[in-house]
Every structure is written in structure tokens, then in C-alpha cells.
Amino acid sequence: MTKRPSYRIGDLARLFGITPRAIRYYEELGLLYSQDRNDGEHRRYPERVVVRLKRIQQLKDYGLALSEIAELFEMAKLDRSGESVRNQLAAKYRERLAEAARKREALDRYMDDLSWHIEQLEKVTDFFGCPGAACESCRWFERCDVRLVVSREDRLDSPEPGSERR
Amino acid sequence: MTKRPSYRIGDLARLFGITPRAIRYYEELGLLYSQDRNDGEHRRYPERVVVRLKRIQQLKDYGLALSEIAELFEMAKLDRSGESVRNQLAAKYRERLAEAARKREALDRYMDDLSWHIEQLEKVTDFFGCPGAACESCRWFERCDVRLVVSREDRLDSPEPGSERR
DNA sequence: GGAGAATCTGACGTAAAGGGCAATTTTACG
């Protein structure tokens, strides 16, 4: 009967800035285990779960879904040496890293595009003439991707869709 | 009765690499309008919607939710001059840009972190001893965030949670 | 032992952007 300190669900929730519901959910998914208890008794968590929760948060932050985290933990149970867990985890990390790199590039392009559009919005005086008549004199014409899809004689896009004016 | 060419839903779908369902959904959200028709008739879209769809895809790519795109279009209807639409759009874009910048920074930190963890995984031999005994001699100790939360005498986290072995 | 706080279980709800039927109709083509 070692009187090791144990946590109540609310303590953990506060400690990690999450709700009890989330913790129960993790437990439901098998990411976490509370100590044995009988029906209706409040959960008690050993200190270990603090590490677990921290790890869950880490992995979550690194973009793993809870199901993936569960897999890793499952694997860890079967693999006392830690060898394949480590490999798997490293693989996942590398995967995420590559993905992050892609995202970064996309983000860069995105920002570049946004900047361009902002600039354009500031300079283009005839908003509804774009795409349309304004294209003729548009200095962005070559970069414009709307143009590609639009035939010369098309007019304004915006006002009144199928509307009454004819 | 000008016989202007009009699109069928499937044409548009193919043209934009989306499904007819998606197009109907856009229409349902008021992002798109087809020409008047009676019950059960197939939808016909004027050429204009090609521009619309292109724009929707652009805005979507730029991270706007469909609801936001709808807002913009709504605004455009009320504002023939295009002035406030332009401002609003520019504001949204700037917002997205700032957000993207934040994301980029976060992404950089994230990648840095991931790299570190990968490196660590490759070097740390005692996976389950981390955090735990291995902390004493861990060369990453200072960067470790698990340590912050773990008391000295805590042991392995991974194998067997509340388990049978004692 | 009693008040009040914390927690329990169970079930349903949410958001976003469509996906996937199914039964029926419309349209295009030869």
C-alpha cells in the first residue's frame, strides 16, 4: 500500500489545459489508462500518465492523429526493445518533415500570390471589369490565371447572377 | 434567343476536376446560380460561372471557407461600385497573409523540432529509458520538454499500463 | 453527516465539404 500520489481527472485537465472530457476520450481510445476502479468511482491516474499526456500533446502538435498515436503506443506494448517503435516513430517524423517542407513551399507560393493579389486590388480601379474589358490594359495580364479560362468577350462576373436585367 | 453556349453540370465538373455534387453544393450555398429552369430540368450554366468557379477555387486555395466566399459574393451584390468589396477582400487577404506568416514561423519551429527529434531518435539507444534513467546522461537534457513535467524517480512510460506484472 | 464540488455514464450534437445511395426524369443521339 504505497501511498503514491495520484491525480484526479480535473487536476490533469488543469495541468494540461484541456478538459476532463478530452482525457476520458483519450482513455476511451486506449491512449491512457486509469487505475483499477469499480463502477462509478472517480478515476485516479498514476503519475505516469503525466508523461503520457505530455507525449500525446507532443505527437499531436507534430501533426499525428490520435489514432496514429494509439498505434505507436500499441506498438510499444509489443516491442519491449523499443527498436521498431523508434524506427516507426522516426519514419513518421520524417514523413511529417517532408510534408512540412512541402507545406512550407506551398505557403511561400501562397504568400507570394496573396501579396500579388493585394497589390493588384490596390491598383486595379475597375474591380468588376476584371476579368473583362480591363484585361486589355492590365499590367498583370500574364500572371493572371482567371484569364486562362475566360473567353475574350466575357463580361463582368459579379453583379446579379441569373438576373432580371436583360 | 441568342444561342449562347451553356454548360451542363458534368462539363463543369470535368473542367474543374470536381464532382457534380460539389457544384450543386456550391449552388445550394449560393455561390453559384444556374439559369432558370422548371422542376427536374437539368441545370444549365452560363459561361460566367466558369469564372465564378475559378474564383471559388482560388479563394478556397487561399484558405477562405466557402462561407466566407459566399459573404464576399453577397457583398459584391450589394456594392456595385466594387469599392467596399475590394477593401473587404484586401482586408481578408491581408489577414490571411499575416496568418500565413505566423503559420510559416510555426512551421519553421516545427521542422526544427522534428529534425531534432529525429536526430535524437537515431542517437538515443534506450528509448524506453526516456524520460527516466537516461535523463541523467542525456545530452539533450536542456532542450527536453518531457523532463519539465516528470519527477526524477519516474520510470518508463511505455510498456504495460496498469498491468498484470508486479 | 451534510453541503457542495467534482466526477460518473450515456447519449446526442458539431463543424466542413461534400460522398453515396436510390428511384425517377431528362436529354442527346442515331
Add this chain to the structure above:
DNA sequence: CGTAAAATTGCCCTTTACGTCAGATTCTCC
């Protein structure tokens, strides 16, 4: 005209990570 392809409406389903009750029970503290 007959068929086959394409569309129609309506409605429920999906995913993820919880949120949000509600009513009952348990814990803590005085």
C-alpha cells in the same frame, strides 16, 4: 422513337476530437 447516358431530388453518412447536456453518484471538507 428508343435507348443509353447524364441529371434530378432527397436524404442519410462520413471524419475527428471532442462539446454539451442530464441525472445520478462519489469525494472532500467542515
